[in-house]
Amino acid sequence: MKQRLQNFSQAFSFTFSFSRWFGILLKEFIQLKRDRLTFGMIVGIPIIQLLLFGFAINSDPKHLPTAIVMADPGPFARSYVAAMQNSDYFKIVGGVDEKEANALLDRSQVQFVVTFTPGFHRDLVRGKAPTLLVEADATDPMAAGGAISVLNRLGLEVFAPDLPGLEKTATPPLDLRVHRRYNPEGLTSYNVVPGLLGVILTMTMVLMTGLAMTRERERGTFENLLATPATPVEVMTGKIVPYILIGLIQVTLILLAARFIFDVPMHGNLLLLYAVVLLFICANLTLGITFSSIARNQLQAMQMTFFFFLPSMLLSGFMFPFRGMPEWAQVVGNVLPLTHFLVLVRGILLKGNGIDMVWSSVWPILAFIAVVLGIGLRTFRRTLD
Template structure:
C-alpha cells in the first residue's frame, strides 16, 4: 500500500486534537520547561548575600562605626538592628531571624590603640555552611577598609601594625561545616514530599480509572469523610519512612538531634497531612495516572529548588523567597533543621508550624471544592 498524505494528515490532526483535550499534559509540556528556565536561571545561586545580621555593640567609636558602615555597604550583610546579650543573640539565630550576630567587645577601640589585639566576634548560623562562606570571607576586606578609613591622616601611625585586632568566627550548630549534617535532615522533607503526594494522587486516580470511585461517589459519604478516609492510611507510610530516615541518620550519618521531640512530632505530622491533602487535590484535577504523576513531579521541582534544600535560601531573589512561602517543604525544612541541628522547641518553630496549618486549610478547602464539582 502506498503512502497516503490524506491518511497521514488525518492521524496528525487526531494527535493535535488529543493533545488539546489532554490539557494537563499540554500544560506540563509548556509549563515545566518555563519553570525550569526561571528557577535555574534566576533562583539557583550558591553565593548568598543580604544575610540578616544583628549587632551587639558594647563599645562605640570611629573604628566601630567604620566596621558597621562597611558591613552595611557590603552586599553580604543586611543589618536588621541591635541585640543585647549572648542569650538573645543565640535565640535569634535559633529562630532563624538572624544568620549572623556580630559582637563588639567592651573597650574595643582602647585595646586596639594599646596594641592588645582584641577580637571582634562573629557568631554564625552554620547549619547551612554554604550560606555563610561568602559573608565570612568578606569580613577581612571590610576590616581592612575600616582600618584604612579610620587611621588615616594624623592617625595613620596610631594603630599598631600589622593587625590591630582580629575577627573570631564562632560557627554554631555545625562547627565542622559538614555538608552531610545540613543535607540529611532536609532529605526527610524531600522524601516525604516526593512519595506521599505521588502515592496519594495515583492511588485515588487509579480508582477513578477502574470505576470504583463512582461507587464511592454514589454513597452518602461527604467530601471531608472521603478525603480523610483516603489519605489517613498513607499517614502510616509517612511514619515508616520517618522512622527509617531517623535510624539511618543517627547510625549511618551521625546526624545530631538537639531539640525537642514534641516539636519534631507536630511538624512532621502536619507536613505528612499537607502532602496527602495536596495529593488528594491533584487527584481531583486529573483524569489518569499519567497525569497524576506528571502533576506530582511538577510540584516536586519547587520543593527541591525553592525550599533551601540544595541552595541557600538567602541567595534567592526576593520574589523567589516570597514564592517559596507557599511551598510546604520550605517550612518543614526549617522545622527539621531548627529542631535537629539548632536544638529548637515549639516556640522556636511556631511560625513555621502555623504556616503549615494555613497551607493545610487552603489546600484542603480547594480539594473539597473540586471534589464537590466531580459529583455533578
C-alpha cells in the same frame, strides 16, 4: 518454502501513505489541544526552570540578616557596621543584647551575630588587634562561607584611612573569631540529611495520594464511592490515613540512618519532631488528594505533582541557600510547606528547639492545609465526567 517466504513478506509489506500519516499527526495535535493541562505543563515547566535557575538560584548568597551586639559603640565599630551593610553580603537587622542574639539564632531569624567586644576602639587605636566575634548559623554551611570571607578583608579597607601605616603591618587589624554554631565542622550531612526528610515525604506523599482517586476513576471503581452516602470529607480523610502510617515509617528509617550512619546530632525532643512530621505529612497528603480530585487521569496527577515538586526542591532552601534568593523567590518559597518544615526539622535536631520556638514555622503549614483542603472539597466531583 518459497511460498511461505512470499506470504511472510506480503504480510509485513506496506507502502507509506502521507494521507494516513497526516491523519494520525492531526489527531495527536487535536488530542493535545483538548488536554490543556498537559499542554500547560509542556510550556510551563521549561519556563519555570528557566526563571528559577536564571534568577532565583544563587550559590553566593547576599543580604544575609545580621544582628549586632555593640558592647563598644565607638566610631570605628559604627564604620565597620556601615561597611558590612555596603558590602551587600549583610543586611543589618539592628542592635540586640547577647540573650536576644542567641534567641534569634535559635529561631533561624538571623544568619550572623557580630559582637564588638569591650575596648574595641581603644585596642584599635593602640595598635592592638581587637576581638571581633562572629557567630554564624552553620546549619547551612554554604550560606555562611562567602560572607565570612568578606569579613576577613573588610577591616583593612575600613580602618586604613584613619590609621596610617596599618596597611604596612603584617598582622591583620582585627582578631576575627568565627563560631560556627550548631555545625562547627561545617559538615554538609548535617544540612542535607535532615532536609531529606522533607524532600522524600513531599515526593512520595503527594505522588501516592495524587494517584489514589484518579486510579479508581480510570478503573471504574470510583462509581462505587459515588453510590455510597459518604461525604467528601469522609472520602478524602479515609484515603489519607493509610499513607500517614507509610510516611511515619519512612521518617523512622531516615532518622535511624541519620543517627547511626551519618552521625547527625539529635539535640531536640523526638516526640516534638514526630508531631511536626505528622503535620507536614498531612499537608502533603491533603495536596495530593486535591490533585487527584482535579486531575482526570493518572498522567495529569503525575504532571501536577512534578509541577509542585520542582519549586519545592529549588525554593525551599534544600539545595540552595534560601536567604540568597531574591525577595520574590523567597515570597514564593514561604508559600511552600517544605520551606518551613526544613526550618523546623533542622532547628529541632541541630539546635534543640522546643515547642515555644516552633510556632512561627508551624502556622504557615496549618494555613497551607486549610487552603488546600478547601480547594479540594470544592473540586471534589460527585459525578463522573
